[in-house]
Amino acid sequence: MKLGFHIGYWSSGPPHGAVEAIVEAEKLGFDSVWTAEAYGSDAFTPLAWWGASTSRIRLGTNIVQMSARTPTATAMAALTLDHLSGGRFVLGLGVSGPQVVEGWYGQPYRKPLARTREYIDVVRQVFAREAPVTLDGEFYQLPLPGGTGLGKPLKPTVHPLRTDIPIFLAAEGPKNVALAAEICDGWLPLFFSPKSDAFYRAALEEGFARDGARRSFADFEVPASVPVIVHDDVEEAASWIKPSLALYIGGMGAKGTNFHFDVFARLGYEDVCVRVQELYLSGRKDEATAAIPTSLVEDTSLIGPAEKVRDELAAWEETVVTQLLLRGDAATLAAVAKVLG
Template sequence: MKLGYHLGYWSSGPPPGAAEAVATAEELGFETVWTAESYGSDALTPLAWWGAATTRIKLGTGLIQMAARTPTAVGMSAQTMDHLSGGRFVLGLGVSGPQVVEGWYGQPYARPLARTREYIEIVRRVVAREEPVTFDGDFYQLPLQGGTGLGKPLKSTVHPLRRDIPIYLGAEGPKNVALAAEICEGWIPLFFSPASDGFYRAALEEGFARPGARCKPEDFDVAASVPVIVHDDVEQAAALIKPSLALYIGGMGAKQVNFHRDVFARMGYADVADKVQDLYLEGRKEEAVAAIPTSLVEDTSLIGPPEKIREELARWEETVVTTLLLRGDAAALRRIAAVLS
């Protein structure tokens, strides 16, 4: 199983020690380093800034929100990053949810799967640079229909370093996971659990079986962000993760549409997820954190003494996950890598 490093998105400012952590990840032989965006820091700028000091590690966006940029703009960014990194760029894309798409970006959210399919097709055409880009879809038209009439099919002025940049899709629901297997080179799950492996394996197999699927299962990368905390006390380790889980289950989505909450419900924690969500939305955040059982943390994380982590890692190695994305500072990455090696 490969290792990657996930910087995530910023909270109130740049994460301290990020440059050192990225350098450490490359030194330790990690396969990839990833950035993210929500409604604060963007994914591309930190990746270029800190990635400029690297020479080997692949640079991925985990992930770019599609509502933030037109597909041609993302194609331009992908070409640019690929040239600057010497062919090390990995494009991770995601839909996000209606709260962010409509509330922050002011874009429509309806029919996200169909929109994703069109978006990725346009990005691929921009990067391939085989002909001027035209597209007549339900969501995107190039040139624009009903405008001035002066729109002209264009081809990128930049010649591609690679005509086919790998694209990963962030997805949580089964239909979106199947779409990732059909049209992408990788899938970025959130809150993956070995207990849910059968559910996701079936969704991936459905996508792989579709006509024209891009990858065979053995060539497809599943890069899961998995909290790993080496600590002699399991409860104290779990306490470091519970606030983040409460935020996602309770506050990262509307009451009626929260895809993160749904992940834990499918995992068998529906009652817990509903309680956490109710408490969080009522502003009782500490109670929401306290309502998360340690078993839920252990289902989606690797925590505890080294021997416990090594023993539980065997379960992860039997799943569809092919890359573990780790978090933490440089010292934490060294400590975790020593345990996982």
């Protein structure tokens, strides 16, 4: 199983030591480095800036939010970064959730799967550069009908370095995971657990079986963001992860529409999720964090003494996951990479 480095999105400002960590990840032989965006920092700019300090490691977005840009704008950025990096770019996309899509971007959220299919269709047309880009879709129309009537189909002026820049899709629900298998080159899971492997494997198999599917299990990538904390005290290690889980389960999304909540509910923690969400949405964040059992952390993370982490890694190696995406500073990456072997 390969290793990658996930920087994520910024909190209140740029993360300290990011360049040093990326350089160390490349030195350690990591396969990839990833950036993200929510409603603060964007994913493309940090990746370009920090990626300029590397020469081999793949540069990916995990994720670019589709509502933030038209599909042609996203394709332009991807073409540009792929050239600048010498063909090392991976475009990770995601729909985000209705709170961000409608509240931050002012875009409609309805029919996210159909919208994703059209979006990726346009992006692939730009990458291919075989003909002027056109689409008469429900969500995207190129050229735009009406208006001045002067719009015309266009091809990108830039000739792509690669016409098959890989596209990965972030997804949590089974229908979206199946869509990733059908039309993409990889799937970016969040809060994956070996216990959920059969569920997601079935969703991927459904997508691979569809007419025109691009990939199969043999050449499909699944880089999963997995917290790894090597520490003698399991409870203390879990305490560093619980606040983030409380945020995602309790505060990321509205009550009744929280895809992260659904992931943990499927793992058997629905009662916990209900309690965490109630506490978090009422402003009792510390209590929400305390309501998360350590077992939930252990199901979706690798934490504890080195021997325990190594033993539990075996279960991850039997799953659909092809790469573990780690977080931390340069020293942490080196220490964890040594344990994971």
